[in-house]
């Protein structure tokens with residue numbers, strides 16, 4: 042059983058998956074190990090990810106490892122219908138359709154969970170939240186799960202603080218081989234790809250305002266600068282604000298930046314970062330978009346209620362809101378993740394690392410099913426190092442090794 046848009050789209054999805062797989066040597070090497078060891082034999086797994094070619098490669102690797110897999114999306118605008126068709130045509134069970142309603146989104150997730158998974162792979166926390174809120178009878182069967190992104194990890198810590206979490210969750214996002222590369226270089230590149238596809242406008246010479254100077258914000262600002270923009274950063278953390286200043290950016294409040302920005306990109310994980318009072322100051326033709334997990338950073342709800350008229354911009358993902366002051370502000374992709382809703386998400390090689398961590402973390406849960414505490418758990422360093430070594434090998438790079446003398450020097454206090 043599956044629910045997707047149209048199975049006849051499979052050949053196009055298959056081409057995208059083959060292209061991604063070709064540039065994912067780490068996942069291919071993990072797949073070889075999984076084929077031999079079948080770490081997930083007898084285990085049911087529910088996966089909720091942005092469903093495009095790279096996550097499809099991961100799903101097939103998990104299936105090669107013996108998992109009985111059910112797959113669903115983690116955002117209504119990031120599912121690629123040709124990719125889900127390709128997955129289903131090769132025997133996967135998928136519930137996800139691009140552009141689904143919030144009710145359909147929840148129903149798809151519930152279907153993907155209903156067989157009672159042993160392991161869950163989540164991106165943003167909706168799957169784990171649904172299990173704990175409305176599908177509690179399935180909780181005892183879950184041996185553990187993995188969380189892909191910052192926002193999901195924040196939600197897990199909130200659950201743990203309240204004593205609500207009922208199974209072990211590994212924070213894949215916090216592995217160094219994930220957020221050092223995916224959040225920074227992945228988001229940095231793919232956000233500009235998404236903005237450029239949606240707008241076809243030049244970046245050089247523009248005033249770009251990046252809200253949030255965390256892992257994603259650093260990458261978005263760095264690539265905007267590289268494309269020739271003047272970059273302003275807004276922050277709430279004084280240390281990150283100083284870091285942005287030392288990296289060569291203007292640091293302002295959103296109230297100050299609202300009046301001169303040409304393009305605004307939010308990546309904070311927080312809500313209402315750009316809201317009423319900012320919209321009212323913005324220039325005619327200003328563009329706002331979001332790279333954070335949920336569509337709450339740009340207050341699209343306010344615009345929907347208060348714009349005197351709306352219009353479709355260049356593409357269906359560019360919507361114009363004309364305010365009482367006569368100015369029009371454009372919002373990309375309904376304020377959802379612009380790199381996924383208006384592009385193909387992170388570059389393939391970046392997701393090769395992130396998903397190698399996912400696959401190995403899922404294996405870690407299967408291998409340690411009887412000994413993991415029911416809490417939020419860091420991905421063990423051995424997995425981070427394993428993925429880093431695989432990446433170095435695949436890139437043809439070698440590094441030095443400490444000699445015994447050096448090791449004892451580094452471990453000694455009486456120099």
Ligand SMILES: NC(=O)c1ccc[n+]([C@@H]2O[C@H](COP(=O)([O-])OP(=O)(O)OC[C@H]3O[C@@H](n4cnc5c(N)ncnc54)[C@H](O)[C@@H]3O)[C@@H](O)[C@H]2O)c1
Nearest residue numbers: 190191192253255256257276277278309310311332333334
């Ligand atoms: N688009 C993608 O593909 C992608 C990839 C990875 C992560 N994410 C998501 O992006 C978001 C950010 O992730 P991250 O890893 O950079 O997190 P992070 O915690 O490293 O950075 C977030 C930054 O935003 C700042 N901030 C919080 N509220 C703010 C506000 N109101 N105004 C200005 N700054 C504010 C914080 O101080 C922090 O420095 C999360 O929602 C995460 O899930 C998206």
